[in-house]
Amino acid sequence: MCGVSTIQDVARLAGVSPTTAKRALRDPEKLTPDTLARVQAAIQELHYEPDVRAGSLRGGQSRTVGLVVASIVEPFFAQFARAAARHLKAADYTLIVSENEYSARLELPELRRLYGQRVAAIMLRPGYGDDSREYLERLRERGLFILEFDYAPDDSGFPSVVLDHTGCMREAVAYLHGLGHTRIAALGTYDPEIHPEDRSRTFPQAMQDRGLSVPPDYQRVVLLTEDTAYNLTHELLALPTPPTALIALTGTQAIGAFRAIRERGLSLPGDLSLLTFDNYPWTALVDPPITVIEQPVEAMAGAAAHAVLRALEGGFDAGRETTPQHAVFPGRLIVRGSCAPPRVPSLALTR
Amino acid sequence: MCGVSTIQDVARLAGVSPTTAKRALRDPEKLTPDTLARVQAAIQELHYEPDVRAGSLRGGQSRTVGLVVASIVEPFFAQFARAAARHLKAADYTLIVSENEYSARLELPELRRLYGQRVAAIMLRPGYGDDSREYLERLRERGLFILEFDYAPDDSGFPSVVLDHTGCMREAVAYLHGLGHTRIAALGTYDPEIHPEDRSRTFPQAMQDRGLSVPPDYQRVVLLTEDTAYNLTHELLALPTPPTALIALTGTQAIGAFRAIRERGLSLPGDLSLLTFDNYPWTALVDPPITVIEQPVEAMAGAAAHAVLRALEGGFDAGRETTPQHAVFPGRLIVRGSCAPPRVPSLALTR
DNA sequence: ATGATGAATGGTCTCGTGTCCATTACTTAA
DNA sequence: TTAAGTAATGGACACGAGACCATTCATCAT
Numbered sequence: 089m090c091g092v093s094t095i096q097d098v099a100r101l102a103g104v105s106p107t108t109a110k111r112a113l114r115d116p117e118k119l120t121p122d123t124l125a126r127v128q129a130a131i132q133e134l135h136y137e138p139d140v141r142a143g144s145l146r147g148g149q150s151r152t153v154g155l156v157v158a159s160i161v162e163p164f165f166a167q168f169a170r171a172a173a174r175h176l177k178a179a180d181y182t183l184i185v186s187e188n189e190y191s192a193r194l195e196l197p198e199l200r201r202l203y204g205q206r207v208a209a210i211m212l213r214p215g216y217g218d219d220s221r222e223y224l225e226r227l228r229e230r231g232l233f234i235l236e237f238d239y240a241p242d243d244s245g246f247p248s249v250v251l252d253h254t255g256c257m258r259e260a261v262a263y264l265h266g267l268g269h270t271r272i273a274a275l276g277t278y279d280p281e282i283h284p285e286d287r288s289r290t291f292p293q294a295m296q297d298r299g300l301s302v303p304p305d306y307q308r309v310v311l312l313t314e315d316t317a318y319n320l321t322h323e324l325l326a327l328p329t330p331p332t333a334l335i336a337l338t339g340t341q342a343i344g345a346f347r348a349i350r351e352r353g354l355s356l357p358g359d360l361s362l363l364t365f366d367n368y369p370w371t372a373l374v375d376p377p378i379t380v381i382e383q384p385v386e387a388m389a390g391a392a393a394h395a396v397l398r399a400l401e402g403g404f405d406a407g408r409e410t411t412p413q414h415a416v417f418p419g420r421l422i423v424r425g426s427c428a429p430p431r432v433p434s435l436a437l438t439r
Numbered sequence: 440m441c442g443v444s445t446i447q448d449v450a451r452l453a454g455v456s457p458t459t460a461k462r463a464l465r466d467p468e469k470l471t472p473d474t475l476a477r478v479q480a481a482i483q484e485l486h487y488e489p490d491v492r493a494g495s496l497r498g499g500q501s502r503t504v505g506l507v508v509a510s511i512v513e514p515f516f517a518q519f520a521r522a523a524a525r526h527l528k529a530a531d532y533t534l535i536v537s538e539n540e541y542s543a544r545l546e547l548p549e550l551r552r553l554y555g556q557r558v559a560a561i562m563l564r565p566g567y568g569d570d571s572r573e574y575l576e577r578l579r580e581r582g583l584f585i586l587e588f589d590y591a592p593d594d595s596g597f598p599s600v601v602l603d604h605t606g607c608m609r610e611a612v613a614y615l616h617g618l619g620h621t622r623i624a625a626l627g628t629y630d631p632e633i634h635p636e637d638r639s640r641t642f643p644q645a646m647q648d649r650g651l652s653v654p655p656d657y658q659r660v661v662l663l664t665e666d667t668a669y670n671l672t673h674e675l676l677a678l679p680t681p682p683t684a685l686i687a688l689t690g691t692q693a694i695g696a697f698r699a700i701r702e703r704g705l706s707l708p709g710d711l712s713l714l715t716f717d718n719y720p721w722t723a724l725v726d727p728p729i730t731v732i733e734q735p736v737e738a739m740a741g742a743a744a745h746a747v748l749r750a751l752e753g754g755f756d757a758g759r760e761t762t763p764q765h766a767v768f769p770g771r772l773i774v775r776g777s778c779a780p781p782r783v784p785s786l787a788l789t790r
Numbered sequence: 791a792t793g794a795t796g797a798a799t800g801g802t803c804t805c806g807t808g809t810c811c812a813t814t815a816c817t818t819a820a
Numbered sequence: 821t822t823a824a825g826t827a828a829t830g831g832a833c834a835c836g837a838g839a840c841c842a843t844t845c846a847t848c849a850t
Contacts, residue, residue, distance in 0.1 A: 092499060092557075092581055094836055105800045110837070120798070135577055140555045141492040141501060142836035145805045148443065150492060152556075160521050166512045170538065182552055185536050187521065201533055204491045205503075206443075226486055230443055314720065343720045350724075369665065369694045370721030373701075445806055456830045461807075471828070493806035496835045 317344030376425030668695030690717030727776030
């Protein structure tokens with residue numbers, strides 16, 4: 089009873105050839121009812137389960153898809169992973185998840201590992217830097233379907249699924265400006281190498297569209313973590329002319345910002361306005377509840393999964409479209425209580 | 440340049456046999472420096488990456504470990520997955536994560552999928568019910584190392600890594616009782632089929648140890664989700680003699696409970712005390728900050744990963760210990776502001 | 791009665807790698 | 821110089837399943 093049973097064992101027990109035995113699983117209608125029953129009984133008795141590794145060895149790629157997120161602890165990515173896994177599971181694909189911590193350097197070994205498993209496709213939140221860029225191209229040449237999500241570099245030749253970061257940023261700035269804010273800071277400034285990320289990148293433009301500008305001393309290049317958001321918030325609020333409104337780029341950043349704001353004894357929204365991306369449950373529970381921009385996570389994950397399935401299942405060159413598809417999803421501003429007009433009339437308005 | 444390159448291609452390019460070529464990867468010291476250099480150059484040029492599926496086909500099991508969590512969106516499990524993945528990655532194992540939503544019925548297909556991948560071991564938060572019990576036994580007979588974490592059924596013959604649920608529950612009850620509470624409710628009642636979970640199971644005993652009892656109308660069998668915690672909280676607080684203290688069994692439950700409490704216009708800790716498992720960042724941010732029991736997630740995940748590695752790497756029967764190891768980790772009560780003496784002197788004290 | 795047809799089943803090769811054994815060349819001691 | 825020994829390299833096979841082609845047997849039309 090110990091040890092693994094193969095289709096050979098099943099065949100022997102049922103008194104048929106291996107070829108016939110596996111037909112019981114793949115084209116049952118091709119078999120005599122009697123034979124079918126005998127084979128099925130053998131499968132039952134031996135608890136036979138096909139070895140997908142051996143099966144996929146022939147065809148080249150496995151029924152496996154890699155998902156590289158920045159951090160599985162960030163609920164956005166966890167939700168994304170869950171939803172994508174559900175869709176892929178329904179098509180009998182297995183998802184392998186790994187993390188890159190927003191870094192292309194850490195991402196490279198993950199990609200190698202996934203390729204070692206001969207995944208059929210990779211869904212990737214690209215990390216910062218180009219360390220893995222070349223490798224991704226090579227994977228595509230090797231026939232893998234590569235899809236970027238959450239962030240897609242400008243020059244990316246891969247299909248992508250992203251939030252409408254630009255539109256969301258514009259809406260956030262418009263909302264805060266409409267309340268009277270002019271001294272607005274985002275928790276992180278764009279940097280092509282250290283912090284290339286579309287929310288921070290489009291923030292200055294969103295400000296300019298409203299006739300506003302970002303003071304140089306509001307511009308700090310940081311990473312997307314709770315601690316850096318915490319430190320950055322402290323630094324910004326200690327400036328001679330601190331911002332009157334803060335935009336956190338992720339829910340994790342919002343936690344750091346909220347902590348710092350509370351430590352400084354400032355009250356929301358009286359002393360300061362706070363707005364964040366990601367509608368996490370806790371954002372509605374704190375006092376005041378935080379105004380957020382919600383991402384359609386499920387929809388984006390579904391779109392990503394279906395793009396993968398279309399490329400893999402679909403005919404010959406379904407994955408080789410000449411122009412890669414770029415899907416952009418709208419965010420939704422949910423106004424709660426963390427934003428209000430600034431206390432002191434802004435000087436910038438009189439300029 | 441298109442297509443996948445194999446060790447054969449490398450060998451051909453380097454002008455050696457496949458056997459020699461792969462020695463460049465496995466025992467480089469066995470080769471002449473000259474040959475080694477030639478092969479390495481070929482590997483570089485072709486960007487050769489071994490196919491782990493083919494490699495593992497021979498040995499039976501793959502360098503792959505399955506992790507079945509209840510919900511990847513629950514930060515406890517996400518953290519666990521991250522930490523376990525790090526340890527396993529260091530030993531060159533790949534982690535495949537899947538979810539069972541606390542249900543053994545949903546778990547069974549997940550186990551089949553993992554076995555189809557011929558994972559070498561499975562780390563499992565067992566679901567409720569015995570649908571998959573028999574299958575797990577069979578996997579063990581097949582040589583897989585099975586480890587349970589977070590929850591281990593009484594009769595489980597598998598090694599396990601769990602929190603000291605009993606001790607934590609006792610500490611929670613002792614703390615609340617020490618404040619004067621006698622009408623304490625846990626958000627969920629033990630049921631062998633629907634809700635077998637150690638926190639709720641040991642709650643009545645923890646109460647009894649203090650001379651307290653759980654009123655029948657506080658006992659409701661529910662699932663571990665935000666919505667059920669929300670509904671249950673509403674129901675409990677609508678009782679003629681509602682509890683004066685609530686214990687949420689998970690951080691997700693705490694969100695539901697907090698929402699319901701706020702909706703009823705009750706204030707913490709004046710009208711009601713709330714205590715929860717899982718020290719999530721937001722619990723310190725709400726008003727009042729919530730008193731929690733923190734789990735040593737990283738340590739538990741590390742212990743689980745090392746148990747797996749010991750069983751897989753270690754000699755012949757390292758994984759076949761006669762008595763399975765059961766590791767129990769202590770929780771830590773972090774007192775914040777959500778618990779206080781009950782407003783009305785409890786009648787139970789005078790009984 | 792015979793050839794054609796088609797259903798049911800079996801045989802063989804392939805995938806890419808690891809393991810084991812065989813072979814070659816080259817050194818060293820007698 | 822030769823036998824023994826060793827370092828370096830090559831060849832054959834196994835792993836488990838899928839793909840494709842071959843074979844057997846019964847049925848049916850001519």
